[in-house]
Amino acid sequence: MRIRELLDELGLFLLVDQDAGDSALDREVRAVLTTDLADPGRFLAGGELVLTGLAWWREDGDAESFVRILDRAGVTVLAAGEAEHGLVPDDLVHACRRHGLPLVAVKPDISFSSITEHVLRRLQPRHVGGLAAVVERHRRLLTGQGGPEAVLELLQHSLGLDAHVLSPTGRQIAGAHPPLRARTAVALAGRYLAARRSGEAAPHGVTIGDRHYSLVPVRGTTDASTPSAATEEADELGDWLLVVAADTSDRPAADGELLGRSNWPSTRDPRTSGRRWR
Structure with a gap:
């Protein structure tokens, strides 16, 4: 172009x-x-x-x-x-x-x-070389100390998508500004938990008002020191969720891979679990 x-x-x-x-x-x-x-x-x-x-x-x-x-x-x-x-x-x-x-x-x-x-x-369609550059930026960011904000900036840069990371209760962990309205965030978290419990395949689509959102599970690495009961409880809640302010169902497969395979700091790491990233 x-x-x-x-x-x-x-x-x-x-x-x-x-x-x-x-x-x-x-x-x-x-x-x-x-x-x-x-x-x-x-x-x-x-x-x-x-x-x-x-x-x-x-x-x-x-x-x-x-x-x-x-x-x-x-x-x-x-x-x-x-x-x-x-x-x-x-x-x-x-x-x-x-x-x-x-x-x-x-x-x-x-x-x-x-x-x-x-x-x-x-x-579209993206050239192989361009996708390779995205993957390389992804690798560099995820081996650094950027945390959730760095991954979200990568998604915005590579896919042009505004995204938020929410806890299962709807609290914003990181993401685009302004943050989601509290009522919207809670509704999205509830929709996500319901979809997980019913076994629905991600991404989970939901429309609130005139906005469409796609919900993607976020999986952090499990801390080996975390008690098994706490791990089971976190698995039930679903860890964090990635909220993308767009319908990703018609996106190219490579985009879905980048969304689904983004790595994050442990959601149960005591150094990060209580931190407000924004």
Whole structure:
């Protein structure tokens, strides 16, 4: 997918490189990442459309470091949402011009999720090399010390999905912000437990209001020191659950594998069981 197609098909407004000629608009988009990290460098492999809500930007001067990181990583285009500040700050526009990074504005009525889904549909089927890169990022994150947040950022980067990890009682362990409403989280946890007890195969689909969610079991490694009775109780409750704010039933098999095989810190590890990750 090229930048010009992104503009034509999604109605986005080009702020930087509008006078650079056809070469800039013909740059290829090979992946999509949504982030509000001030330094998203570890999740960039080059060729991305980066979507940001600008929560990291507070004053003039903040944009230079962010844009430099994107430029060095080989990002194709930056899309900045106007909802946070009412417009795209001039500081970001000037930084993108200095580094030659194409910049587009996203109006408040255009959701990042709709952009992500559109781009991912255009990029399917994924190339073997791209999937290999996802697997390698997965391996690196899971051998590090990132915890649940790192795995969720991987899922968002690789699949374009907002996700939350909930306890069986509906308490949010980690995930996208804003967190799920308490009533919604409890309802999802209840649906998950009911599906497990009935032997229903995951992912478990559920619709609340006008939103569809897919529920996937999260399995942590069992601590050998955990008493067997406590282990049986945790198994009955189902450990944590991964809540994906989308219908994953029609996703490619590789996506389902990445969702189902994500490894997590032990849900019964005394060092993590009481920690609030967000």
